[in-house]
Amino acid sequence: MNSDCEHITDLLPSLALGILDADERQRIATHLAHCDRCRSEVQGYDAVVGRLGLGSPQIAPPAALKQRLLRRIMAPEAPRERQPFAWFSRLLVGWPRLAPIGMMAGLALAVFLGISNFYMWHQVRTSGSGSGLENVSLVYLHPTGAAPGASGTLLMFKEGGWGMLVVQGLPALAPEREYQLWLIQKGQRTSGGLFSVSAQGEAQLEVRSARPLAEFEAFGITIEPRGGSTGPTGKKVLGGHTRRADA
Amino acid sequence: MSPSDDATLMHRIARGDERAFDRFYERHKSTVYGLALNMLGEPATAEEATLDVFVQIWRHASEYNARHASPRTWLLAIARNKAIDRLRRGKVRPDLQQPQWADDPLTPLPAPGDLETDVADRDERRRVVRAVRELPEAQRQVLRLAYFQGYSHGQIAEALALPLGTVKTRIRAAMQQLKAALGAT
Ligand SMILES: [Zn+2]
Numbered sequence: 001m002n003s004d005c006e007h008i009t010d011l012l013p014s015l016a017l018g019i020l021d022a023d024e025r026q027r028i029a030t031h032l033a034h035c036d037r038c039r040s041e042v043q044g045y046d047a048v049v050g051r052l053g054l055g056s057p058q059i060a061p062p063a064a065l066k067q068r069l070l071r072r073i074m075a076p077e078a079p080r081e082r083q084p085f086a087w088f089s090r091l092l093v094g095w096p097r098l099a100p101i102g103m104m105a106g107l108a109l110a111v112f113l114g115i116s117n118f119y120m121w122h123q124v125r126t127s128g129s130g131s132g133l134e135n136v137s138l139v140y141l142h143p144t145g146a147a148p149g150a151s152g153t154l155l156m157f158k159e160g161g162w163g164m165l166v167v168q169g170l171p172a173l174a175p176e177r178e179y180q181l182w183l184i185q186k187g188q189r190t191s192g193g194l195f196s197v198s199a200q201g202e203a204q205l206e207v208r209s210a211r212p213l214a215e216f217e218a219f220g221i222t223i224e225p226r227g228g229s230t231g232p233t234g235k236k237v238l239g240g241h242t243r244r245a246d247a
Numbered sequence: 248m249s250p251s252d253d254a255t256l257m258h259r260i261a262r263g264d265e266r267a268f269d270r271f272y273e274r275h276k277s278t279v280y281g282l283a284l285n286m287l288g289e290p291a292t293a294e295e296a297t298l299d300v301f302v303q304i305w306r307h308a309s310e311y312n313a314r315h316a317s318p319r320t321w322l323l324a325i326a327r328n329k330a331i332d333r334l335r336r337g338k339v340r341p342d343l344q345q346p347q348w349a350d351d352p353l354t355p356l357p358a359p360g361d362l363e364t365d366v367a368d369r370d371e372r373r374r375v376v377r378a379v380r381e382l383p384e385a386q387r388q389v390l391r392l393a394y395f396q397g398y399s400h401g402q403i404a405e406a407l408a409l410p411l412g413t414v415k416t417r418i419r420a421a422m423q424q425l426k427a428a429l430g431a432t
Contacts, residue, residue, distance in 0.1 A: 010415065013422030014400065017393045018328065021401075043316075048425045050320030052394055053282045053327055055348040055375040061280035065294055066272065072298060073268075073305045172312060175324065199312040 005031075008038055015176055016045030018226075025225050026233060029177050033146050033223060033235050042174045139219060139240050147171060147237035150201070152221065154240070156213040163192075163207035170197045170237060173223060179237070180228050183209055184218040192219070194228045217242055253318035261309035272301055275319065279326045285346045286330040286395050299329040331397035346395035348379045378428035386421035389414055 008031045014020050015028055032039050141152030149169040156163035165181055173179070173196060181192035190209070197203040207213065218241045223234035253274075259267035279300050283293035303325055311321055379387065392398040392406060400418075404411045 010419055013419050014393070014415070016422070017397075017418070018331070019393050019397060019399050021399060044426055045422055046324065047316050047320055048422060048429055049327070049394070050316055050324040051371075051375055051429055052348075052379070052425070053323030054278070054319075054372045055379050056278075056282040056285045056346075057349040058277040059281040059284055060277045061294060061297055062290075065276075065280075065297060068294075069272065069298055069301050072302050175328075196310055198310060203310075 005035060005038055008032075008035075009041065012038060012042050013045050015174060016042055016049045018049075018176055020176070022225055025176055029174075029223055029225070029234055032174060033171070039171075039174070046175060139242055141167070141219060141221065141238035141240040143169075143238055144236050146223075146235040150238055152238045152240070154207070154213070154219055156207075161209040161212055163209075163213045165192070165195075165203075165205040165207055167195075167197065167201075167203050167205075167221070167238065169201045170203070170221075171201065172197055172199065176226050177223055177234075178226050178228065179203070179221050180224040180232070181205065181207065182220045182222065182232055183207075183213070183216045184220060185216050189220070189231055191228055191230075194224070214242065254313055257308050257311050257313075257318045260305065261311070268301075268305055271304070271318075275322055276301075278319070279322065282323065282326050283330050286327070287333060288346075292333055293330075296326070296329045296333055299332075300326045303329070327394070334397060345391070347391065348376060350376070374429065378425050381428065382421050382424060386417045386424075389417040390421045393418055 008028055011020060011024060011028055015025065020028070028038075032042065139154045139156070141154065143150040147170055150167065151169055152165060152167040154163055154165045167179075170179065178194045178196050180194050182189040183192045184190075192207045192209065193205050195203045195205040209216075218239065220232065220236055220239040222232040222236045224232070225234075253271070256267045256271045260271060276297070280293060280297045283296040283300075284290060287293045287296060300322065304322065311318060316324070379390075382390065388407065389403055389409075392403045398406065400411055400414050403409070403418075404414045407414075
């Protein structure tokens with residue numbers, strides 16, 4: 001809690017309703033990033049907004065809608081299988097060379113799941129390439145003062161515009177905001193995607209880029225309005241460089 | 248926790264359980280479609296919005312945060328967002344009819360579940376309707392534009408020819424009263 005609370009509190013109901021303009025949202029986001037009291041107040045209003053929908057009449061949709069829904073969720077762009085353990089031991093062997101031991105402990109489970117998922121996808125998409133760990137590189141993202149407990153790892157194949165970001169310990173955001181990953185090259189920042197975190201502060205994001213990810217110099221994550229920004233506007237929570245020396 | 252309650256279903260959906268998803272859809276489809284149709288006014292668009300909502304549930308069930316809201320509250324927040332997305336894309340009329348909270352939101356009944364769930368469900372819907380009805384009309388009118396149409400403070404002020412400060416005050420007062428009446432979660 002601090003002195004801007006009073007001013008911010010007035011806007012929290014409208015934040016939960018999602019009707020603030022970008023300036024107002026930005027101002028509140030900055031405040032919420034470090035104010036637990038206002039964050040929990042927003043959550044209370046979020047719950048009100050959610051429940052207001054219960055006051056709307058219930059109307060059954062046409063029966064055919066379910067078929068359309070099933071077709072849509074079976075669409076090939078959304079494979080959901082997870083079989084992390086087949087890859088688990090294989091990756092474990094490669095790890096000590098890539099990661100300091102202390103780092104591993106904190107991130108281990110989330111990263112394994114992320115890597116395994118990613119690995120499978122990659123295998124599926126580059127059938128027969130037989131990529132091994134020698135083609136994989138990891139970039140560690142270090143926390144800023146805005147998210148002291150956070151950590152992140154970006155896993156990428158050296159040749160591909162493909163990666164998997166795994167983060168831990170990031171604060172959950174109000175629904176009006178999302179985290180945004182930035183791919184940085186010569187001071188230029190390209191969006192690498194948007195994500196939100198689970199109750200435990202974890203998330204995985206599949207990252208795609210037109211150019212190989214390993215060619216970028218650095219990566220950063222900021223808090224942005226939902227839907228993302230064209231360049232970073234909010235607080236930076238994590239960042240890291242490609243060069244091994246920084247890992 | 249019964250094996251078919253919403254939180255358990257959400258957990259199963261996150262693991263890719265299609266039967267759980269089917270069950271969740273059947274249970275909530277009328278709530279979601281009813282809200283979408285109320286907001287969007289035309290069945291074809293409301294159907295698209297309903298698809299958006301459940302596809303998102305299927306793909307992002309793992310992001311559901313049990314600490315903050317019930318699955319249904321989360322679902323309804325997504326439903327409203329998807330409908331507002333479509334309103335803001337501007338392809339839908341907002342003026343054929345005014346979206347409104349129901350006097351009786353209970354037609355048709357929820358999908359067959361156990362009796363206790365149905366009773367609790369009805370009670371909760373009634374509480375919401377009552378809480379909205381108890382707001383002063385001036386506040387309800389402002390909240391209606393904010394909730395169903397996603398209007399900003401400025402748009403509401405313009406639509407109702409009110410000073411901006413009045414709009415902000417009414418929204419805040421309405422939301423505070425609802426929060427007090429509906430309690431947490
Ligand atoms: Zn505060």
